[in-house]
Amino acid sequence: MDAFERLYREHAPAVHALCRRMLGGDADADELVQDIFVRAWEKLPTFRGESAVGTWLHRLGVNVILDFMRTSRRDPLRFADDTAVEESATYGAVPADAIAAQLDLEAALNRLAGGARAVLVLHDIQGYSHEEIAQMTGIAAGTSRAQLWRARRQLARMLDP
Amino acid sequence: MTHLSEEERQGLADGTLSFERAAIASAHLATCDACAADVNRLRAVVRRVSSAPASAADGHTDELWPAIRARIEERKVVPLPVAATTRPGSWLRERRAWMLLSAAAAIVIAVVALQRARTPSPSPTAAATPVPKVLPSSAATVAPASANTRISQEEIQRLLDEVEMQKAMLPPGRAALADSDARAIDQAIAELRDALAHDPDNPALRQLLAEAVQQQGDLIKRMRNGS
Numbered sequence: 206m207d208a209f210e211r212l213y214r215e216h217a218p219a220v221h222a223l224c225r226r227m228l229g230g231d232a233d234a235d236e237l238v239q240d241i242f243v244r245a246w247e248k249l250p251t252f253r254g255e256s257a258v259g260t261w262l263h264r265l266g267v268n269v270i271l272d273f274m275r276t277s278r279r280d281p282l283r284f285a286d287d288t289a290v291e292e293s294a295t296y297g298a299v300p301a302d303a304i305a306a307q308l309d310l311e312a313a314l315n316r317l318a319g320g321a322r323a324v325l326v327l328h329d330i331q332g333y334s335h336e337e338i339a340q341m342t343g344i345a346a347g348t349s350r351a352q353l354w355r356a357r358r359q360l361a362r363m364l365d366p
Numbered sequence: 367m368t369h370l371s372e373e374e375r376q377g378l379a380d381g382t383l384s385f386e387r388a389a390i391a392s393a394h395l396a397t398c399d400a401c402a403a404d405v406n407r408l409r410a411v412v413r414r415v416s417s418a419p420a421s422a423a424d425g426h427t428d429e430l431w432p433a434i435r436a437r438i439e440e441r442k443v444v445p446l447p448v449a450a451t452t453r454p455g456s457w458l459r460e461r462r463a464w465m466l467l468s469a470a471a472a473i474v475i476a477v478v479a480l481q482r483a484r485t486p487s488p489s490p491t492a493a494a495t496p497v498p499k500v501l502p503s504s505a506a507t508v509a510p511a512s513a514n515t516r517i518s519q520e521e522i523q524r525l526l527d528e529v530e531m532q533k534a535m536l537p538p539g540r541a542a543l544a545d546s547d548a549r550a551i552d553q554a555i556a557e558l559r560d561a562l563a564h565d566p567d568n569p570a571l572r573q574l575l576a577e578a579v580q581q582q583g584d585l586i587k588r589m590r591n592g593s
Contacts, residue, residue, distance in 0.1 A: 207530055208527035208528070208530035208531050209438075209527075209530075209531055210431060210435070211527060212527065213427075213431055213434065214427075214428070214431070217427035217428075217430070217431075218421035218427050219420045219421035220421075220427075221421065221426065221427050222419075222420060222421045235430055238427065238430055238434075239430055239433055239434050239437065242434045243434060243437045243438060243441070246438045246441070247441065249531055310414060310415065310418055311418075325415065329380075329412060329415040329416050330415060330416065330418055330420075350373075350376075353376075354372055354376045357376065357379070357408055357411050357412065357415075360411050360415065361407050361408060361410075361411045364410075364411065364414065365407060365410065365411075
């Protein structure tokens with residue numbers, strides 16, 4: 206097994222999970238994983254070891270995924286109209302669909318809107334700051350916050366109706 | 367009663383609210399069941415999301431590697447190495463390589479010995495240089511080591527990975543040259559180890575081995591730097 210294959214086998218499951226969560230399902234995750242590792246091979250000479258290879262790979266992966274989301278018709282990275290976060294004390298209204306209570310986290314993530322889901326994954330799972338997310342996605346840091354809050358609210362309703 | 371704002375609730379839930387504001391907001395929670403319940407609910411979501419496993423170990427990604435490898439092969443200048451045992455006829459190539467390497471190793475040993483002979487009095491510290499930890503030797507593998515430093519297997523593997531990837535990106539001519547140098551030194555080390563196995567107390571052999579390992583380390587550094 207060569208060195209790059211070892212790198213792939215070590216990091217591919219996490220990169221695949223990143224794709225699946227950012228995209229909201231498996232549909233394009235396989236293709237994106239391939240794109241990310243081919244890009245990683247091409248960019249390898251630029252990796253100078255300032256960060257762990259996993260961190261570098263995830264950052265590169267996020268950029269590939271965001272590029273895909275920007276151009277994809279199926280799951281575009283939409284951030285418009287997302288700043289209108291409700292601010293009343295009526296959060297957590299019980300959804301009519303009782304089946305929602307059975308959703309696990311991954312299924313609930315899949316049901317979030319593209320922009321909100323991407324920010325939630327980047328912030329709460331990947332650990333990026335709102336400023337970093339703003340830089341990567343081209344949205345304002347305030348919009349990133351609003352998206353995150355909205356995503357958490359939606360998740361709360363789905364996971365704990 | 368004025369309830370907490372969304373920013374305060376979310377900030378309390380993920381711990382990003384400033385200390386002063388968090389103190390005021392927490393005091394409010396003690397008197398407002400609605401806000402307290404809402405913040406607890408958000409905290410549960412944050413906990414659950416942030417503790418989600420980084421990956422799903424379903425083995426599915428193994429199936430994607432052949433396609434990735436094929437795409438990489440289309441783009442790069444040097445093929446990825448394939449395990450020798452899977453190549454028909456590889457024993458003949460290995461035999462030829464073995465003969466060439468033996469000759470190259472003899473040259474390396476002679477050069478090192480010559481350099482040593484020209485040195486009038488080796489320093490006491492050099493003479494006391496410990497024999498590096500024995501590494502698995504292979505004609506296709508470079509084993510990084512330092513004459514004076516014992517490095518971990520993880521470090522060796524990391525260096526090997528870096529060298530392999532760096533090497534695969536070199537133009538074919540340079541990659542072959544680097545391979546040839548690496549193999550010659552590798553072979554010299556193997557032969558010196560073999561000699562030491564028969565004469566473990568021979569200080570000259572020990573010194574030669576230390577110098578050969580040092581050469582190997584220098585070569586790896588050059589390969590890592592792409593020079």
